[in-house]
Amino acid sequence: MADKKGFGSTVLGWFVVREGEDDPKAPQKDASADDLIARYAGDAPATPPPEVQLQGELPKPQGGKVDFAAVYRAAGIGDEEQGRIDKARNLLGTLPKETPKEVKKQIVEASLKAFGYPIDKIIETGAGEIQSLEVYIQQGKRQTQDLLAESTKRLEELNTEIARVKQVMDEQVSGQYALERTCNEAKLQVQEVLEFFGQEAVARVVKESPRLHEPQAK
Numbered sequence: 073m074a075d076k077k078g079f080g081s082t083v084l085g086w087f088v089v090r091e092g093e094d095d096p097k098a099p100q101k102d103a104s105a106d107d108l109i110a111r112y113a114g115d116a117p118a119t120p121p122p123e124v125q126l127q128g129e130l131p132k133p134q135g136g137k138v139d140f141a142a143v144y145r146a147a148g149i150g151d152e153e154q155g156r157i158d159k160a161r162n163l164l165g166t167l168p169k170e171t172p173k174e175v176k177k178q179i180v181e182a183s184l185k186a187f188g189y190p191i192d193k194i195i196e197t198g199a200g201e202i203q204s205l206e207v208y209i210q211q212g213k214r215q216t217q218d219l220l221a222e223s224t225k226r227l228e229e230l231n232t233e234i235a236r237v238k239q240v241m242d243e244q245v246s247g248q249y250a251l252e253r254t255c256n257e258a259k260l261q262v263q264e265v266l267e268f269f270g271q272e273a274v275a276r277v278v279k280e281s282p283r284l285h286e287p288q289a290k
Contacts, residue, residue, distance in 0.1 A: 087202065109220060124147050124200070124203050124204055124207045125147075125207075126143070126146040126147055126204065126207055126208065126211065127146050127147075127148070128146050130142070130143065130146055130208065130211070131143065133212070138208075140201075140205070141154060143204055143205060143208050144200075144201055144204055146204070147200060147201075147203070147204030147207070148200075149197060149200050149201060149204065153193070153197040153200075154197070154201070156184075156189045156193070156194050156197060157194060157197055157198050157201060159184065159187065159189065160180060160184060160189075160194055160198075163179075163180045163183050163184070164176065164180060167179060167180075
């Protein structure tokens, strides 16, 4: 297992670490949305991608599914080259799992040579596909980080606006309370005068006055 990790780390640097040696920073299947946001928002800058340029508009992943053939074509790997990798993978899949690795290698290489597929070209294509996927991953990661930075800034702006609106609401409610208290105090002062003249006199004047109206029962 250590050999596999060493091969990926020292030869090309973008091989996938297998089985029990997973990257501890890699998102797990059960990671929450908040966990993933925190990971990508606070992650260190990505290492420079391999010297591969993906040309044209890249396919967008849909629910975790990727049009790999389109990614490979963007890296200049044609359909025929991709087909050779598929052929090698299918040949490997037909062999029993218990077949020794060296025997598998002999069988697959002999079959591929019979089809006229140069082994070195297949290796080159396979490495190119892995490299193009690493570039695709890094580009997606940068886009994710940019979106998170922009979204975080927007959320901060919205939170500031929410706080401002809440302050306006609080000030309005406090102002209305103060208004009602002050007006009621003034009403009580006037009411003292009216009470001096008596309820019946007040009721009669209110009823006969063209500019006053009798209070509605609540």
